[in-house]
Amino acid sequence: MLTQETRLGLTSAETSAVRDLLGREPNDLEWAIIDAEWSEHSSYKSSKALLRLFPTTGKRVVLGPGYDAGVVDVGGGYVATLHIESHNHPSAVDPYGGASTGIGGVLRDIISAGSRPIALLDILRFGDPEKSGHSRWLFRNVVRGIADYGNCVGIPTVAGDIEFDESFEKNCLVDVACIGIAKRGSITLGEAKHPGDVLMLVGGSTGRDGVGGAAFASKNLAKGPESDRTSVQVPDPFTKKLLLESLLEASRTGLIRAMKDLGGGGLSTCLSEVASKGGTGVDVELTRVLAREPGMTATEIMTSESQERMLLMLDSSGADPVVRILDKYEVQHSVIGKVTPTGAMVLRWNGEIVADLPAKVVAEAPLIPRESRRPSSIPQAISPTGASDVEDSLLTLLSSPNISSRRWVYEQYDHEVGLRTILKPGAADASLLRLPNGSMLAVKADGNSLQSSLDPRAGAAGCVSEACRNVIALGAEPIAMVDHLQFGDPSDPDVYWTFKESVEGIADYCRKLPVPVVGGKVSFYNEDASSKRAIKPSPIAMVVGLMPATDRPVRSALHGAGEQILILGETRPELGGSEFARRVLKKAGGAVPVPDASSDSRTFKVVRRLVRSGAASAVHDSSRGGLSVALAEMAIQGGTGLKVDIAKVPGENLSTIDALFSESHGRFAVTVGSRPKADEILGRSRVPYSYVGKTGGRAIQFAAGNRAVSKIGLDEAKDAWENTVPRLMQ
Amino acid sequence: MRTNIAVVRFPGSNCDLDAVQALRMIKGVNADLLWHEERSISDYDAVVLPGGFSFGDYLRGGAIAAKSPAMERVSKVASSGRPVLGICNGFQVLIEAGLLPGALLRNTSLRFVCRWVSVRVENTHTSFTRGLRKGQRLRLPIAHNEGRFYASPSILNRLKDEGQAVFRYCDEHGRVSDAANPTGTIDNIAGVCNREGNVMGLMPHPERASEPILSPDGSADGALLFESLIGWLNC
Numbered sequence: 001m002l003t004q005e006t007r008l009g010l011t012s013a014e015t016s017a018v019r020d021l022l023g024r025e026p027n028d029l030e031w032a033i034i035d036a037e038w039s040e041h042s043s044y045k046s047s048k049a050l051l052r053l054f055p056t057t058g059k060r061v062v063l064g065p066g067y068d069a070g071v072v073d074v075g076g077g078y079v080a081t082l083h084i085e086s087h088n089h090p091s092a093v094d095p096y097g098g099a100s101t102g103i104g105g106v107l108r109d110i111i112s113a114g115s116r117p118i119a120l121l122d123i124l125r126f127g128d129p130e131k132s133g134h135s136r137w138l139f140r141n142v143v144r145g146i147a148d149y150g151n152c153v154g155i156p157t158v159a160g161d162i163e164f165d166e167s168f169e170k171n172c173l174v175d176v177a178c179i180g181i182a183k184r185g186s187i188t189l190g191e192a193k194h195p196g197d198v199l200m201l202v203g204g205s206t207g208r209d210g211v212g213g214a215a216f217a218s219k220n221l222a223k224g225p226e227s228d229r230t231s232v233q234v235p236d237p238f239t240k241k242l243l244l245e246s247l248l249e250a251s252r253t254g255l256i257r258a259m260k261d262l263g264g265g266g267l268s269t270c271l272s273e274v275a276s277k278g279g280t281g282v283d284v285e286l287t288r289v290l291a292r293e294p295g296m297t298a299t300e301i302m303t304s305e306s307q308e309r310m311l312l313m314l315d316s317s318g319a320d321p322v323v324r325i326l327d328k329y330e331v332q333h334s335v336i337g338k339v340t341p342t343g344a345m346v347l348r349w350n351g352e353i354v355a356d357l358p359a360k361v362v363a364e365a366p367l368i369p370r371e372s373r374r375p376s377s378i379p380q381a382i383s384p385t386g387a388s389d390v391e392d393s394l395l396t397l398l399s400s401p402n403i404s405s406r407r408w409v410y411e412q413y414d415h416e417v418g419l420r421t422i423l424k425p426g427a428a429d430a431s432l433l434r435l436p437n438g439s440m441l442a443v444k445a446d447g448n449s450l451q452s453s454l455d456p457r458a459g460a461a462g463c464v465s466e467a468c469r470n471v472i473a474l475g476a477e478p479i480a481m482v483d484h485l486q487f488g489d490p491s492d493p494d495v496y497w498t499f500k501e502s503v504e505g506i507a508d509y510c511r512k513l514p515v516p517v518v519g520g521k522v523s524f525y526n527e528d529a530s531s532k533r534a535i536k537p538s539p540i541a542m543v544v545g546l547m548p549a550t551d552r553p554v555r556s557a558l559h560g561a562g563e564q565i566l567i568l569g570e571t572r573p574e575l576g577g578s579e580f581a582r583r584v585l586k587k588a589g590g591a592v593p594v595p596d597a598s599s600d601s602r603t604f605k606v607v608r609r610l611v612r613s614g615a616a617s618a619v620h621d622s623s624r625g626g627l628s629v630a631l632a633e634m635a636i637q638g639g640t641g642l643k644v645d646i647a648k649v650p651g652e653n654l655s656t657i658d659a660l661f662s663e664s665h666g667r668f669a670v671t672v673g674s675r676p677k678a679d680e681i682l683g684r685s686r687v688p689y690s691y692v693g694k695t696g697g698r699a700i701q702f703a704a705g706n707r708a709v710s711k712i713g714l715d716e717a718k719d720a721w722e723n724t725v726p727r728l729m730q
Numbered sequence: 731m732r733t734n735i736a737v738v739r740f741p742g743s744n745c746d747l748d749a750v751q752a753l754r755m756i757k758g759v760n761a762d763l764l765w766h767e768e769r770s771i772s773d774y775d776a777v778v779l780p781g782g783f784s785f786g787d788y789l790r791g792g793a794i795a796a797k798s799p800a801m802e803r804v805s806k807v808a809s810s811g812r813p814v815l816g817i818c819n820g821f822q823v824l825i826e827a828g829l830l831p832g833a834l835l836r837n838t839s840l841r842f843v844c845r846w847v848s849v850r851v852e853n854t855h856t857s858f859t860r861g862l863r864k865g866q867r868l869r870l871p872i873a874h875n876e877g878r879f880y881a882s883p884s885i886l887n888r889l890k891d892e893g894q895a896v897f898r899y900c901d902e903h904g905r906v907s908d909a910a911n912p913t914g915t916i917d918n919i920a921g922v923c924n925r926e927g928n929v930m931g932l933m934p935h936p937e938r939a940s941e942p943i944l945s946p947d948g949s950a951d952g953a954l955l956f957e958s959l960i961g962w963l964n965c
Contacts, residue, residue, distance in 0.1 A: 147842045151873070152783045154744025238742050238786025328765065329741065412842045414873045416938050417781075419748045427946065434943070 009035045014366065021361045029347070029355045032299045034362055036265040037272055040524055043365035046490040047522040050500060053507035058516035060479050060546075068109040068190050068261065069180065070518025072480045074546055076437030079187060081115040081180035084445075084484045084542055085263075086523050091145075091174040095138045099145030099174050100235030104307050106178040107153065108261030111244055112310060114188035114251055115180030118420055119433055120150050122160040122176050122413075123445045123484070123540050127169030129401050129728050135164070138172045140729060145235070146176070147412040152237035153244065157413035158421055158431040161445050164401045167453075167536040170528035175484050177445055177542045181435060186251065190260035191278035195341040197257055197313045199271075199282060202326060202333040203243045204236065204308035206267075206301055207292030239308045239331075246329035247310065253325070255318040262309040268302045268362070270311050272345055276363035281344040284337030285351070298347065298354050313339060368490075375494035378454060390628075390660065390702065390710040393584045395720050397625040397661070398632060400583050404724035426637075428555040429473035429621055430545070438549035442476035445542035448624070451577035451663075452502065453536040455592040459577070460485075460502035460539040461509035465595035465665045467543035468515065469621035472604045473668060474553040475611030476545030481510065483520040483541050488527045488534025498537040499524075506539065512597030515543065554611050556620040558638030561696030563617060564675060565644060567627065569603050569667035570688045571651035573658040579624045580661035595665035599687075603666050606685045610670060615678040622667040628660040630669045632700050636718045643701040644693035646709065651688075656704055671695060732760045733963050736774035738804070740766045740795045745781035745817065745937060752937035753778070756956045758964070766800040775963055776813040776857075777804050779820025781873070781935060791834060791876040792822030801827045813857035813959055814929045818874055821921070821931030830922055830931050831889065832881035837874070838914030844873040846946055847912055849920045849934060850900040853893040856927035861958035867904045868897075868951035870934035872912060872920075877933040879919040889922060897921035897932055 010018070010031075018026060018034055026034065040046055056064035062079055063071035069081040087102025103120060110117045124142060127135035150157045155178070192199075250256060258278075262270045267289070275282045286298050292306065314322060319335070326333045340346070345362060347355040397403055410425035422440060423432035430444035446466040452459030468478045483506060488495040510517055526535040547553060575581050576590030610616040618638070622630040627649065635642050646659040654662075672678045675691075682689050700717055702709040735753055739746040746763055753761035761778075764771055771777060784795035795801065801823070808814045808829055816824040824830045837843055851859055851866045862868075881889060889895050897920040901910040906918045913933075921932025936952030939945055 144841075151842055151875075152742070152744075152786065154782060236786075238783065238788070241742055241744065241783070241786075411844050414842070414844050416844065416871055416873060416935070416944075417744055417748065419751055419938060419941075419944060422943055424946065 009039050014038060017366050027355065029298050029302065030357055033268040033302055033355060033357065036268040036303050037362050038365035039265065042265040042269045044522060045365045045368045046370050046524065049367055050503045053503055054517040055507065055511045055514060056517055058514070061516050061518055065517065065519045069113040070480065070482055071113065071187055072518060073184065074435055074437065074441065075439055077184055078435060078437045079182055079184045080441060080544060081110050081113045081182065082480065082482050082544060083109040083519055084175060084177040084482045084521050086173060086175040086484060086486065086521060088171060088173050088486065088523055088526055091142055092170065092172055095141035096145040097235055099142040100149035100237070101307055102174055102176045103146060103149045104235060104240050105263050106176050107155065107240065107244065108263065108310060110178045110180035111247055112190055112259035112261045113180065114186045115182035116248055117155045117178050117180045118418055119179045119443060120155050120157040120176060121443060121445050121542060122146050122157060123447065124160065124162045125168045125173035125449065125538060126164050128166045129164055132169055135169060136729065142172065142174055143409050143412055149235055149237045151414040153241045154417050156415045156417050156421055158415050158433065159425060159444050161447060162406060162409065163447065163449060165449055165536055167533065171526045171535050173486055173526065173535065173538055175540055177482065179443060179544065188256065188258050190274055191258055192274040192280045192282065192313050192339040193278040194257060195280055195339050196316050197339040198316050198319055198335055199284065199337045199339065200312040200314055200319065200333055201289060201336050202310050202312055202331055204239050204306055205290045205292040205332060206304045206309065207306045208296065208300055208304065209306055236308055242329045242331050243308055243310065246326050246331045250322045250325045253321045255315050255322055256312055257315060258313040260311045262311065264305065266303050266305045272359045272362035274311065274313065275345055275359035281340040281342035281346065281359055282337055283340050283346045285348045287350055288334050288336045290332055290334050298349055370490050370496040371493040372497035372500045373493035374497050388584055390656065391712055393580065393661070394628050394632060394710060394712060396584055397579055397629050398717055399720040399724045400579055401724060401728065402579055403625050403629055405722045407722065408725040408729060423474065423553055423555065428553065429470040432474055432553050440547040440553065442471040442474045442545040442547060443542070444470035445540055446470065447538055447540040449536035449538045450582060451592045452539060454577045454589065456498040456501035456537050457505035458592045458594040461505040461595050462593060462665055463539055464506055464509050464541040465600055466623050467541045468513065468604065469668070471543050471545030472607050473556065473619040473621050474547065475551055475608055476547040477608065478515045478543050478545045480518045481515050481541050481543045483517060483539060485520070486523045486526055486535065486538040488525065490524045495534055502537055502539045509595060509597045513601055551612055554616055554619050556618055556634055556637060558634045558640040558642065558671060558695050559617040561640055563671040563673055563695045564691050565642060565693045565695060566670040566672055566678065566689060567649055567667065567692050568606060568670060568687055568689045570664065571627065571649050571654055571659055571662055571667060572664045573654060574662045574664045575658065578626065578661060578663040580626065593664045600666045602685065603687045606681060606687045607668050609681045610678060613677055613681060615672055615681060616670045617673050618671045620669050622669060623663065626661040626663050627667065627669065628702065632717055633721065634669060635700050635714060636721050640695050641697035641699045641714055642693060642695045643697065645703050645705065647705045648690045648692045650690045656709060660702065732758055733960055734774050735759060735761045735776045735778060736764045736771050737761055737778045737780055738764055738766055738771060738800055740784035742784045742786050743780050743782035745935065749778050749780040749817065749937045752940040752952065753956055755940060756953065756960055758960060766798055769803070771800060772803040772806045774807065776959060777807050779816040779823050781818030781820060784819055784823060792819055792826040795823045796826030805829065808929045811926065811928055813962065815858060816931035817935055817937065818933055821933060822876065824929065824931045829929050830924060831885050832879055832922060834876050835878040835880050836876050837878050842875040843912055844871065845912060846871045847934065848900050848902055848910065849897040850904055850906060852898055853896045855893065856896055856923045856930055857962040858930050858955045858959050859896060861961050862954060865904060867900060868954065869945060869947060869949045870936060870939045870952055872934050874933055877915065878913045879915040879922065881916065886916065892925055894922050894925065895919045896923050896930060
């Protein structure tokens with residue numbers, strides 16, 4: 001049974017490397033362990049070298065990438081922990097179970113850092129819901145899976161991002177990010193630093209579900225996804241809740257030196273990484289692992305990805321108080337071994353050594369240099385202009401599944417449990433959480449796969465720019481980000497080129513803004529094996545922003561009639577990859593919006609000043625759909641109309657279509673009650689701005705100078721924007 | 731004199747800390763979080779069963795917690811006339827334990843619903859509503875999957891006659907209507923009490939509506955329920 005099958009994931013170069021490094025032929029169990037840990041999913045062998053380009057330090061960064069979670073200082077002795085995960089392959093075959101267990105995974109990362117999870121974000125990508133019943137089925141069940149799991153464990157799901165594109169038809173993306181909070185001193189690292197420490201496995205029992213999951217995630221989906229369903233783990237949020245509460249209580253004893261969650265690669269990955277990172281070894285008796293079913297082999301135990309398990313490293317003198325707490329919550333536990341000074345990962349079966357591998361060899365797969373080549377298939381610049389009816393276009397955009405209200409989704413998520421959610425989903429550009437030190441944390445995640453497919457460098461930087469804008473719009477200061485990079489098969493040079501461009505784009509933008517990258521994740525092989533079609537490149541950025549207790553956040557809804565409307569930032573003719581091009585012109589191609597970190601940085605400062613001074617009454621960033629959609633959303637949310645002269649929009653040689661629908665980055669729509677205070681701030685800045693109109697009435701009206709361009713009643717606009725998703729999902 | 735309130739934490743409770751936090755903001759309250767196995771539950775002046783998914787809500791919302799030894803102690807508190815409040819999952823537990831009438835079914839949408847709604851106060855003679863006005867509109871959030879109250883016609887008539895339907899979902903003008911009913915609950919009922927008025931359960935979360943900063947419109951109507959409770963205990 002443990003023959004070639006178990007090492008299918010390794011290349012021939014890798015199998016020779018293993019033999020060279022060990023100086024011998026590994027046995028079948030050892031092959032299986034190396035196969036799990038050297039999978040792309042666990043080792044980052046295709047991406048690690050490029051990821052070093054990211055700026056990872058900053059005045060608030062406590063811990064950057066490389067651990068279970070990034071850690072940033074939020075003041076008053078507190079830190080926030082951030083992590084992002086995906087469960088794409090499992091969700092494509094079992095959307096409910098896959099989405100649920102994805103949350104389980106990211107929660108464990110936050111808990112193992114010694115922090116309490118306080119918020120979840122979900123970033124979802126599906127095929128076209130208007131055409132594909134399969135995509136609607138995935139969408140419905142992914143949302144339900146997230147809801148049932150997140151709601152049950154009692155962590156609010158506060159924000160996210162959803163995009164529909166036909167390239168996700170077979171390979172949906174289900175990303176989940178989590179934010180935790182802790183006192184600075186209570187952060188633990190997933191390292192076994194102290195020989196003699198006890199290794200205790202706690203939580204769920206180890207079963208045959210998810211066996212080989214990391215290897216599963218490191219290949220393209222086979223023809224019949226149903227055949228892979230046993231590779232999906234079984235969700236159990238109730239056990240997770242008990243695990244979470246018991247570990248948080250146990251960590252207050254001070255006896256837990258380190259924790260490490262069991263995710264992809266199961267015990268193989270977990271044990272080799274804690275030993276390798278800590279510069280130690282481990283000696284583990286596998287028969288002491290609590291098995292869910294009789295007859296499990298050593299290989300199954302080592303590669304099982306059963307959920308809700310955590311490895312604790314305990315001071316050898318004091319397991320008892322920890323055991324008492326675990327018993328109270330009826331959380332299973334078993335001492336499976338100890339930390340040794342040898343550097344070896346020694347596994348025993350009834351005392352007899354069945355595997356003996358240097359932990360560093362297992363944990364550090366050789367990196368694979370990948371070839372990259374600019375694909376010839378990227379559509380060249382076309383000019384996506386042409387006469388089209390503005391009213392029809394705007395309604396088409398407002399009712400686009402990519403733009404319309406997400407209420408159908410976020411109402412299924414408990415976004416309030418924990419008494420921290422100050423600004424809830426739908427109220428503003430980002431959600432805002434109260435922290436125990438009195439400050440507030442704004443959170444949002446964004447991505448744009450269409451633009452990334454046309455220009456991966458600009459598209460990837462653009463999603464960081466957009467997530468920052470969303471946080472800035474409330475008045476918060478971006479302090480850190482985590483990214484999630486999702487692509488097809490990295491051995492395809494065309495795919496790898498898009499990956500490389502994306503990494504460089506993000507690195508460059510973050511360095512200039514600046515905002516540090518404190519963690520992230522890479523997911524390759526998002527391809528459908530039968531059609532050989534990869535997803536569009538899908539980088540995602542989650543940004544967190546800090547706001548002092550004394551500041552008052554602003555929302556995106558208009559505040560009533562008679563206010564001035566201000567547009568900040570320059571509009572350029574950048575319709576490439578816009579929702580207008582996709583949905584109205586039905587053309588791919590054209591000049592994609594290119595974010596400019598230095599001008600963004602200036603604009604962001606002005607927006608924050610406008611909010612902090614009280615001059616701004618509502619702020620909304622311009623993103624999908626451009627300024628027309630941004631303004632329409634503000635009007636719909638506020639129940640107040642507006643009239644705007646688009647000839648006044650800052651920018652050069654803009655057509656009506658450019659001014660309304662271009663998706664240039666770095667722009668905000670702001671309403672201002674009284675001008676003098678705003679003018680003082682604007683006058684001192686070098687940011688392009690213009691007063692373009694006023695709020696009031698019952699319609700969304702655009703004019704170009706004296707020429708009326710469009711007029712849509714508020715109710716009609718509201719119906720298009722609010723009811724699209726509910727109608728699709730009836 | 732301080733009022734001692736027990737918030738019972740079952741495995742799977744998840745609004746327990748929130749309830750403690752909201753109660754502690756009320757003057758004169760000592761709120762303790764008690765693990766469900768603790769015997770001292772029956773020594774408290776009042777008991778709150780918080781929201782969440784007790785015992786994973788496997789089987790049915792609240793069904794397993796209702797059979798736990800903790801509920802024998804809670805019953806003792808209830809039968810002595812002391813106030814017992816069940817919020818969301820706590821409401822489900824009280825119904826499953828037979829301390830409140832009716833049943834809670836899955837929402838007609840078959841989806842979890844998390845939303846701020848309005849409820850109208852229909853009875854001001856309970857331990858939790860005596861400080862309120864009949865017909866008063868409260869802004870509170872709901873967050874549940876199984877909150878559609880149901881009772882047979884005879885029980886429903888009795889509930890109405892005795893004023894046991896304490897809260898009903900209404901619109902922003904205080905009108906009870908189908909459009910204002912978020913879950914398909916019978917007669918728009920959002921909360922009920924026992925005949926004596928000392929045991930009450932409701933689906934909305936008053937603990938989430940106890941601070942202006944957490945509500946969309948700056949209200950803090952949830953705190954009014956807790957203040958009523960303290961007022962009742964101290965009179």
